[in-house]
Amino acid sequence: xxxxxxxxxxxxxxxxxxxxxxxxxxxxxxxxxxxxxxxxxxxxxxxxxxxxxxxxxxxxxxxxxxxxxxxxxxxxxxxxxxxxxxxxxxxxxxxxxxxxxxxxxxxxxxxxxxxxxxxxxxxxxxxxxxxxxxxxxxxxxxxxxxxxxxxxxxxxxxxxxxxxxxxxxxxxxxxxxxxxxxxxxxxxxxxxxxxxxxxxxxxxxxxxxxxxxxxxxxxxxxxxxxxxxxxxxxxxxxxxxxxxxxxxxxxxxxxxxxxxxxxxxxxxxxxxxxxxxxxxxxxxxxxxxxxxxxxxxxxxxxxxxxxxxxxxxxxxxxxxxxxxxxxxxxxxxxxxxxxxxxxxxxxxxxxxxxxxxxxxxxxxxxxxxxxxxxxxxxxxxxxxxxxxxxxxxxxxxxxxxxxxxxxxxxxxxxxxxxxxxxxxxxxxxxxxxxxxxxxxxxxxxxxxxxxxxxxxxxxxxxxxxxxxxxxxxxxxxxxxxxxxxxxxxxxxxxxxxxxxxxxxxxxxxxxxxxxxxxxxxxxxxxxxxxxxxxxxxxxxxxxxxxxxxxxxxxxxxxxxxxxxxxxxxxxxxxxxxxxxxxxxxxxxxxxxxxxxxxxxxxxxxxxxxxxx
Ligand code: BES
Ligand code: ZN
Numbered sequence: 001x002x003x004x005x006x007x008x009x010x011x012x013x014x015x016x017x018x019x020x021x022x023x024x025x026x027x028x029x030x031x032x033x034x035x036x037x038x039x040x041x042x043x044x045x046x047x048x049x050x051x052x053x054x055x056x057x058x059x060x061x062x063x064x065x066x067x068x069x070x071x072x073x074x075x076x077x078x079x080x081x082x083x084x085x086x087x088x089x090x091x092x093x094x095x096x097x098x099x100x101x102x103x104x105x106x107x108x109x110x111x112x113x114x115x116x117x118x119x120x121x122x123x124x125x126x127x128x129x130x131x132x133x134x135x136x137x138x139x140x141x142x143x144x145x146x147x148x149x150x151x152x153x154x155x156x157x158x159x160x161x162x163x164x165x166x167x168x169x170x171x172x173x174x175x176x177x178x179x180x181x182x183x184x185x186x187x188x189x190x191x192x193x194x195x196x197x198x199x200x201x202x203x204x205x206x207x208x209x210x211x212x213x214x215x216x217x218x219x220x221x222x223x224x225x226x227x228x229x230x231x232x233x234x235x236x237x238x239x240x241x242x243x244x245x246x247x248x249x250x251x252x253x254x255x256x257x258x259x260x261x262x263x264x265x266x267x268x269x270x271x272x273x274x275x276x277x278x279x280x281x282x283x284x285x286x287x288x289x290x291x292x293x294x295x296x297x298x299x300x301x302x303x304x305x306x307x308x309x310x311x312x313x314x315x316x317x318x319x320x321x322x323x324x325x326x327x328x329x330x331x332x333x334x335x336x337x338x339x340x341x342x343x344x345x346x347x348x349x350x351x352x353x354x355x356x357x358x359x360x361x362x363x364x365x366x367x368x369x370x371x372x373x374x375x376x377x378x379x380x381x382x383x384x385x386x387x388x389x390x391x392x393x394x395x396x397x398x399x400x401x402x403x404x405x406x407x408x409x410x411x412x413x414x415x416x417x418x419x420x421x422x423x424x425x426x427x428x429x430x431x432x433x434x435x436x437x438x439x440x441x442x443x444x445x446x447x448x449x450x451x452x453x454x455x456x457x458x459x460x461x462x463x464x465x466x467x468x469x470x471x472x473x474x475x476x477x478x479x480x481x482x483x484x485x486x487x488x489x490x491x492x493x494x495x496x497x498x499x500x501x502x503x504x505x506x507x508x509x510x511x512x513x514x515x516x517x518x519x520x521x522x523x524x525x526x527x528x529x530x531x532x533x534x535x536x537x538x539x540x541x542x543x544x545x546x547x548x549x550x551x552x553x554x555x556x557x558x559x560x561x562x563x564x565x566x567x568x569x570x571x572x573x574x575x576x577x578x579x580x581x582x583x584x585x586x587x588x589x590x591x592x593x594x595x596x597x598x599x600x601x602x603x604x605x606x607x608x609x610x611x612x
Contacts, residue, residue, distance in 0.1 A: 003373040006088055007057075010313040011373040012142050013153035014082075014091035019053040020046050022151050023103075023199075025158050030165040030189070031172075031209055033133045036114035036121040040165075042148050043071050044106045046096065054096050056106060059145035059152035061089030062113035070097050071105035087376040089145050108149050117599040118143035122265055126596065127210065128228040132170060134210035136264055136280070138273060138598065141314050141377035144202040155312045155421045157199035165189045166209050173224060175206035175275035177257050196276065198255055199419055201310050206275035208262055217241055220254075225263035225283075232286050233263045236293060239335065243297050246334045250327060250407070251304040251414055259303070261296065267564035269601045271295045274302030274324075282565050284534035291498040292535060294332060294344065301327035304414050312421040314377040318368050319427060322389015327410075329390070330403075339464040345390060346462035347503050350510065352387035356455055358574075366453040368392065369424050378600050379607070391456045392449055396431070398460065399440045409434050424450060470500050474507040482517050488525050498533050505539035513546035520549075529555065538568045545575045545582065553582050557589045564601050574608045587611070 005011030009018060022044045029040035046056055060081070068077045075097060082091040096104050112119065122134040137147060145152040161179070164172050168190040172182070176196035185191045213227035215234040218241035223233045240261065248254050260278045263286070272295040273280040279299040285292040305323035325348065333341035356366050364370055365380045368388050372380060397406040412434060417426065428446065435441050448457045473492055480487065493501055508514065514522070523529055528540040541559055544552035556576060560569045576586035590609055594602045606612045 003371070005373040006091075007153075009155050010153040011371075011375075012088065012314060012377060013151065013155075014057055014059050014088070015151035015153050015156065016053075016055070016057040017049070017151055017153065017156045019050055020048055020056045020096065021156055022056075022158055023047050025148065025150065025160040026162075027148060027160065028163040031135060031167070033121070033135070033167065036119075037112050037116075038119075038147065039111040041107055041109045042150075044108070044150070046104050046106060048096075048103075054098060056094040056096055057151075058092040058094065058149045059089055059142070060092045060149045061143070061146040062116060063146070063149055064111045064113070065092065065149065066109040066111070068094055068109075069107050070099075071107040072102075073097070077106065087378075088142070092149055110149060112147055115599070116143075116146040118146045120267060120598045122210075122267070126267075127265060128226045129211050132167075132211040134208075134226075134265060136208040136210075136268070137206050138269060138280075138600065139205050140203040140273065141317075141381075142203070143599075144205050147207075148202070148205065150202050150205075152202045153313060154201035154203060154310050157201055157310070157419065157421065159199050160194075160196045160205065162192075162194045162207075164192045164194070164207070164209075166192065169211070170209050171212040171224075173208045173212065173260070173262060173278055175200070175204055175278050177277055198276065200276055200307065201421065204274070204276050204307060206273070206278065206280065208264070208278075208280070212262075214260075220244075220257070221259050221261070223261045223263065224278075226265075229263055229283065229286065232288070233261070236286050236288070236290055237261055237296055239290065239293060240296055240300075243293075243300050243331055243335060246331050247297075247300050247303065247327065249334075250330055250410070251301075252411060254303055255308070255418075256303055259300065266562060267596065267598055267601070269564055269566045269598045271565060271567060272299040274299045274306055276303070276307050282563070284563050284565050284568070287498065287533045287535075289498060289533075291533065294328065297331040297335070298324055298328040301331065304418075308419065309414055309417040310421045312423045313372070314380070315369055315372045316423045317377075318385035318389035318392075319422065319424065321386045322368075322393055325386050325390035326393045330407075339466050342462040342464045343466040343499070343503075345394065345460075346464070346467050347499075347506065348383070348387045348390060349459065349462065350506050351383045352391075353455065353510070355383045355387075358571075361454045363453055367451055369450045378604060388456050391458075391460065394460050395456075395458050396441070396444070399444065400435055400438060401440075405435075466500065467503060469496060470504040470507055473504050474511070477508065477514070477518065477522070478511050480518070482515070482521070486521060486525075488521070490525055490527075493526055498536060501531075502533070502535045502539060505536065505543060508543055509539060509546070513548075514543060516547050516549055519544055519547045534563070534565070534568065538572070541572060542575060545572070545579060548579065548581075550581065553585055556582075557585060561589060561593050564597055566601055566604060569601060570605060570608055573605050577609055 006014045024045040026043040029038040078095040084090045118137045118139045127134050172192040174194045176194035179193040179195045182190045182192045213230050214222045214224045221240045268282045301324045306320040311319045329341040400406045541556045576582040
């Protein structure tokens with residue numbers, strides 16, 4: 001089978017922005033919780049890029065298209081919808097009128113499907129408050145097409161305006177700035193208006209509707225969640241403004257106006273999502289000690305790397321995520337301690353080894369710039385673009401002469417490419433233009449870094465005293481034989497931060513599985529079963545599964561059904577599946593919960609469990 005991309009510029013989008021590009025979206029939608037659909041219209045402002053272009057090509061997925069017309073004249077427009085692909089959806093081709101000298105606005109009346117892959121609909125029982133339904137979206141990478149017919153490629157950037165009608169007792173939030181107060185419009189509905197005046201790629205379109213409350217953190221930052229979690233969230237994210245100011249210091253002016261956070265229900269599939277003006281975060285970062293707020297530093301960084309300078313398609317995803325890890329760690333260094341940068345990178349490198357071992361050294365998806373023709377970005381997703389990308393930038397920074405030389409380059413890169421969508425070659429070209437005098441940078445083996453699978457060709461030295469303590473404790477546990485007297489006590493962990501406890505467990509996971517006896521001793525001394533911190537719990541449960549501790553299977557299943565963060569859920573399910581005695585329980589737990597999981601989680605875990 002020869003591989004084919006959907007279009008010349010983006011293997012995962014049917015759209016044709018080189019011919020006709022959309023520059024603005026105006027959406028008017030009603031949220032129908034009964035039918036679990038959005039109904040309304042979108043008006044797309046088009047720009048012809050070639051004189052003879054007359055077809056607008058859009059991505060759609062499970063949308064019911066009712067009518068398409070020329071907004072200004074009301075004339076109906078001819079269109080065709082191609083057959084549906086289960087991953088990429090269907091191509092919608094609209095024939096544009098040949099009016100001269102004017103950008104045609106195409107009006108599409110439509111509704112979404114109850115199974116729209118970007119949307120999760122929660123019943124009141126599935127929320128913390130228990131009284132009101134809840135809706136949230138997750139469009140990255142290519143799910144916006146299940147909400148709006150659009151050019152669902154990050155090569156295209158649009159401004160947007162939105163008019164949303166929702167039940168009057170609910171709050172509507174979007175990846176945009178509110179445009180006036182909500183107003184009652186009858187039938188128990190309120191109208192909420194929004195505007196996003198900075199051009200964004202479609203994957204940053206976002207909406208959340210629910211019984212939400214907020215707490216102000218600073219003049220431009222607020223945290224939102226169901227009221228049950230607001231105080232906890234306000235404590236956890238109290239340093240948001242500080243992080244944002246540090247990020248501005250590193251990257252330049254914050255152009256998005258407000259920076260709000262929304263803590264989602266537990267089924268949210270990611271740690272965080274950088275929706276502009278409104279970062280989405282998983283409640284699993286509410287650790288109670290601010291130790292997992294690095295997710296916020298990460299999403300803040302995307303305000304530049306990703307949201308201003310955007311990958312032109314998801315083959316170049318490392319430009320979003322690798323750069324974001326790079327900026328995130330610079331923020332942590334200034335916020336916490338200079339060593340935090342290396343310590344976090346040290347931990348990340350271990351996640352990279354783990355991911356590459358799981359996928360296989362030669363898996364093409366472990367390339368920094370993978371070939372995504374016929375590949376769903378949901379399937380290619382891993383820490384590779386994050387950590388291989390970070391490693392590459394760290395390596396380039398060292399070659400360039402350290403942060404003193406590279407920080408100004410980073411600023412210049414962001415300045416040069418802001419509001420644009422770029423590929424890896426654009427970055428490379430600018431790097432050589434900027435560092436034209438630097439001989440060391442000529443040594444870079446681009447082909448291996450970008451195109452070869454497996455671990456990076458050069459691995460920097462990330463050692464610090466922060467990680468040493470974890471390594472010592474790990475070694476001590478590995479070396480200890482149960483016939484000797486027990487040298488451990490609860491104070492071992494008291495001297496470690498929660499990030500270090502997590503790292504200690506992560507290091508044990510790289511060793512041969514611990515014996516059941518050792519694990520039981522560890523539990524007796526450290527009481528890890530009662531730790532709430534999700535990152536610690538995740539690694540502890542994996543150790544227990546590997547040590548074949550049967551009584552822990554139920555704890556592991558509780559963990560993967562209480563929350564839906566794929567980073568935790570997928571490895572636990574995979575490891576339960578690999579163990580004969582846990583496999584059946586894992587499969588039946590998945591089957592019982594799949595319908596309340598978000599589409600991406602159900603899809604990927606289903607694959608992990610060899611069910612589809
Ligand atoms: N943009 C990503 C999440 C994402 C990536 C969603 C691809 C859909 C497709 C977000 O910025 C992210 O990287 N989140 C991480 C945070 C972590 C690296 C601090 C996560 O979810 O774990
Ligand atoms: Zn990210």
